[in-house]
Amino acid sequence: MTPPRAELTLPSPDATCALAARLAPRLSPGDVLLMSGGIGAGKTHFARCLIQSLQETPEDVPSPTFTLVQVYDTPAGELWHADLYRLSVPDQCVELGLADAFETAICLVEWPDRLQDLTPSTALSLSFDAGSADESRQLSLDWSDPRWDGLVAELLA
Structure with missing residues (x-):
């Protein structure tokens, strides 16, 4: 059976941010978002908007490209933002504590x-690509866990 898939066009960075802000309050510890796409595709922008929308007082959200993982305390629970671009083997992900975080935190994973x-x-995969217009993005969402069925439908409504 083919896993569910949804596709949408995000016409601007503001639209990308708005989608992240709509998704954020629906997330809880144990939810994992896998964000893929080339450099500059919008992964970090999406993650930054999602994180800031969960913070009581939005703060600067740096890209974890060099720190690998940034951890935030939010009212929804602990949130891990990981950028795995510089890693070469999965064992390094275990050393970072990601395997445990997948069970106990909201996790946003780039690369x-x-x-x-x-x-x-059980993760929700988000694949970002440049759209046909300047600053637009094509977003594909893929999942196999039924937990995401209603949530994605709400996001697209």
């Missing part, structure tokens, strides 16, 4: 291909 066998089967 999820680095996880390989550690990829949670």
